[in-house]
Structures are given as C-alpha cells and as structure tokens.
Amino acid sequence: MTTPSAPATPPPLSALDDARLLDLARRTLDIEAQALLALRERQGAGFVAAVRAVLACTGRVVVMGMGKSGHVGRKIAATLASTGTPAFFVHPAEASHGDLGMIAPHDVVLAISNSGESDELVTLLPVLKRQGVRLIAITGRAGSTLAQHADHVLDSAVDQEACPLNLAPTASTTAQLALGDALAVALLDARGFREDDFARSHPGGSLGRKLLTHVRDVMRSGEAVPRVAPATSFTDLMREMSAKGLGAAAVVADDDQLLGIFTDGDLRRLIERGQDLRALTAEQVMTRSPRTVPDTVLAAEAAALMEAHRINNCLLVVDAQGRLVGALSANDLMRAKVI
Incomplete structure (x- = not known):
C-alpha cells in the first residue's frame, strides 16, 4: 500500500522574494485588465437583448451559480436589487430540493457558469424551460449546455486565468462580475434610476442620510x-x-x-x-x-x-x-x- 506523500513545506517568510510577490500581483492585474478589455469588444446584440428581456420582466431576476460563480452571483443580485431591478440569489443545489418553488414563470433567471456545464445548473434547465422562464446565461463557453438552453448569452470567456496554475477561477470570475455590473448599470439608466432612488435603497448609508435627511x-x-x-x-x-x-x-x-x-x-x-x-x-x-x-x-x-x-x-x-x-x-x- 502506497503511503500518500506529505504536502510540500512552504518556504520560510524570510526567504520570500519581495520582487516576485509584486511581479505576481502586477501580472494578475494585467491578465484581468486584458480580459476585461477583450470582454468589452465582444458585447453586442446579445447584451442589448438581455437588458431588454430584464426590462420586460414583470417578476424578478433570479440569479444562480455554483462555487465561485455563486459568490459572484450573490453580488450581482445585490447590485441589481439596490439599483432598481428586483433580484435575489437562489443556490442551484438548494433549488433541486425545494427552492425551485421560489421561481415563477414571470421571472427571469440569470445563470452563471464559466464552463456552462455545472451539474446542479444543467439539471434545472429542463424544469425552467417547462415553466416558461426566460433564461440569460453568463458563460465562458458558447457551445455549452447552458448556452444552448439560454434565450440570451453573455460571453464571459477569458484567454487565461490569473492563477499561475491556470486553475483557480480568477480572470473568469472578474469577467462575470464586470458583466453583472454592466448589466446593472444599463438597467438603472434605462429605468431612469437616480440618486434619490438609490438613497431609498440605502437609508443607512452616508448617501442615504444626505439625500433623505431634511x-x-x-x-x-x-x-x-x-x-x-x-x-x-x-x-x-x-x-x-x-x-x-x-x-x-x-x-x-x-x-x-x-x-x-x-x-x-x-x-x-x-x-x-x-x-x-x-x-x-x-x-x-x-x-x-x-x-x-x-x-x-x-x-x-x-x-x-x-x-x-x-x-x-x-x-x-x-x-x-x-x-x-x-x-x-x-x-x-x-x-x-x-x-
């Protein structure tokens, strides 16, 4: 029986190279900045159609995503809700065990998955389609299962992750987050959302106090x-x-x-x-x-x-x-x- 090898011992703090640490930081920021610039050039009719679909929605935007995409999804849902678009996050795994009842036919689902093949999301697609729910996908793979089932696709593909191993979601999640922000900004402008509207959603913040206190x-x-x-x-x-x-x-x-x-x-x-x-x-x-x-x-x-x-x-x-x-x-x- 083979005994698993012990994990490598990290170098002592005194041996860390300051220049390398800064180089990695700058490399990460460069990769993610380039990913966003490339993302900018790819947005077109699909983005416009997604915005119009949300504007036509008489229900709420239900944001879904697994793992790191789920964390991004929670932030996107919060940003939408605070800028005039009613939205909330539903965990795909929990949706399969009852939370799917939170989604109504007049809602729009915004599903986020870099691969477009997250099992928990893919499992829900037939049910969502039977309900007649409009589906917007943020995915890095245009030919994925999620993209094929979506009514509108926002392309979040990146050439590489910032992770030196090209494994940990880094540039891809930055791209997802930026697309969510772009969607929220386009929607708030289309709705005529202004400072006093924002203040009513943030009565406890400094802006809320300034805009609501007489x-x-x-x-x-x-x-x-x-x-x-x-x-x-x-x-x-x-x-x-x-x-x-x-x-x-x-x-x-x-x-x-x-x-x-x-x-x-x-x-x-x-x-x-x-x-x-x-x-x-x-x-x-x-x-x-x-x-x-x-x-x-x-x-x-x-x-x-x-x-x-x-x-x-x-x-x-x-x-x-x-x-x-x-x-x-x-x-x-x-x-x-x-x-």
Whole structure:
C-alpha cells in the first residue's frame, strides 16, 4: 500500500522574494485588465437583448451559480436589487430540493457558469424551460449546455486565468462580475434610476442620510430655539443666548415672524465700539434679514449654505410664511452624520 506523500513545506517568510510577490500581483492585474478589455469588444446584440428581456420582466431576476460563480452571483443580485431591478440569489443545489418553488414563470433567471456545464445548473434547465422562464446565461463557453438552453448569452470567456496554475477561477470570475455590473448599470439608466432612488435603497448609508435627511428632521425646535421679542433688554437677551448654547438668538415678532438675529460676533463688535450695552434692546442690536433655510430642504443643503457663508453658530429655520420654526448648528448636522 502506497503511503500518500506529505504536502510540500512552504518556504520560510524570510526567504520570500519581495520582487516576485509584486511581479505576481502586477501580472494578475494585467491578465484581468486584458480580459476585461477583450470582454468589452465582444458585447453586442446579445447584451442589448438581455437588458431588454430584464426590462420586460414583470417578476424578478433570479440569479444562480455554483462555487465561485455563486459568490459572484450573490453580488450581482445585490447590485441589481439596490439599483432598481428586483433580484435575489437562489443556490442551484438548494433549488433541486425545494427552492425551485421560489421561481415563477414571470421571472427571469440569470445563470452563471464559466464552463456552462455545472451539474446542479444543467439539471434545472429542463424544469425552467417547462415553466416558461426566460433564461440569460453568463458563460465562458458558447457551445455549452447552458448556452444552448439560454434565450440570451453573455460571453464571459477569458484567454487565461490569473492563477499561475491556470486553475483557480480568477480572470473568469472578474469577467462575470464586470458583466453583472454592466448589466446593472444599463438597467438603472434605462429605468431612469437616480440618486434619490438609490438613497431609498440605502437609508443607512452616508448617501442615504444626505439625500433623505431634511432640515426638519435634525433641527432644534420649540423651547430649544433661542428667541426673544424686539423689546427684550440686552441683559435678558444674553441670558437667553447662554441658556440655549447656540451662540445666537433670534428676534421675533408676536406671530413668530423672524425679524433678525444677534450672535456672539455681533457682541464682540459692539464691545469693540465701546457702546453702553445695558441700555440697548434686542431690536437695536440685532442683524436684520439674517440668512435662513426652509424646514423642507435637505440637511445637506443647509450644511453647504453654512459653509459657503461661514456661519459658525447656528442657521435659523423658517416655514413658508417666514415664521421661525427651528435652529440648526454644525453639531446637529454632525450628530446626524450629514457632515
């Protein structure tokens, strides 16, 4: 009986050649870049037909793939779903054991296999065809079983893998992933998918916060807003500013119409002029017609306004009738992760 040989012992880390490591990295990137450039030139009527098939679909895109192609498929499904094309991933092996019920006749199946002969996928093809499901294939072999059964074929063939043994899926999976991205981008453009649509799919991300958060969502309101009447004494004006901690106070009429604002900067300028502050009222020291922002605009727009005009304390918020409804500071915007 032959005893299996032990695996080769890897060289010690000190013996690794830095130049060779970098050479392998650059060679891998070169091979994959060349594969994508070649892929670009091969796209034509088949790609257009695949896009139109998805656009005509009244159901969802069901992405399938085994092994590394399956990992790529999960990413493609996620990208489609987040850019306006309802999609999800179904594992081909699980489909043979009940998950096939997740696929309806009005869906489109996007099947991914470099060889086009993955047993788990090939087994499903007759069932999918009987259901009348439209089938799009991403495969590296135009004559494969998968390609022959597909309604539309996206050619993902590569001349060689980046793996030095030409075995591990590397360039081929990069090609699959790039085709999936190309499909998603073409679809989102055809659907008129825009930034606010993307934000609704990503409410927890930074873009979602910037595109979905309005001033009214983050502003201070009610008693938290520093405000005084025009006849308020200078001493009481300063008490209000200190109590609310925004470095400013709004001056409003009885009906909350905004008349002006008094800020820390205004205080410094008065002191420099040597005025007797105790005899002054809020109306006498305020800055009239201050910059304001409507409560309906995006918080990101308010942040841009504050930056453009170097507003360091707070920005006053008004409604459509010019009544004071809130105040917004840079700290409020940072807490909301808008800036």
